[in-house]
Amino acid sequence: MKPEHDRILQAIAAIPRGRVASYGAIAARAGLPRRARLVGRVLRETxxxxxxxxxxxLRADGRIAFPPGSRGFREQARRLRAEGVQVRAGRVPLASFGLDPDLDRALWGPRLGL
DNA sequence: ACGGTGACACTCA
DNA sequence: GTGAGTGCCACCG
Structure with a gap:
């Protein structure tokens, strides 16, 4: 297991019950800014x-990353609702349930040296 | 080495 | 709301 994977797993484990965080935010909290795809990879392996x-x-816009209607999609929505997170049309209002609302913008906003 | 792919994210039309 | 284009990076054939 690579150290980055371990930090990502810890960052995910640190999300409080009843709240959600984006892939990008998880990567950032793991000390890996702009590595959202790596977070997805790690989750796939778990x-x-x-x-x-x-x-x-969840994705940065609050939507579930799985294809709508897929098994993973339904399972994720079920688990979220089970802990009080509002899920409507496969989407969660990050303004209400997001862990750090502006973290993503802060990381991706400054468009790479341009 | 190289091109395709993906539980991502951003901008612009 | 939907797509197309681009940046990003680990993995695979």
Whole structure:
């Protein structure tokens, strides 16, 4: 297991119950700014039985990353609602449930030296 | 080495 | 709301 993966797993584990965070925010909190895709990769690798709140990780716009209607999609929506997070049309209002609302913009906003 | 792919994200039309 | 284009990076054939 690479150290980056470990930090990502810890960042995810640190999301409080009833809140959510974006892939980019998780990467940033793991000390890996702009590595959102790596977070997705790590989640893909994690086994289902793992004690990880993977369902609290959403896209930057609050939508569930799985294809709508897929098994993972329904499972994630179910788990979120089970802990009081509002999910409507596969989407969570980050303004209400997001961990750090402006973190993503702060990281990706300054468009790379331009 | 190289091109395609992906549980991502941003801008612009 | 939907797409296309681009940046990003690990992994795979």
């Amino acid at each position: 086994p289902d039985g793992a004690e990880l709140p993977w369902h609290r990780v």
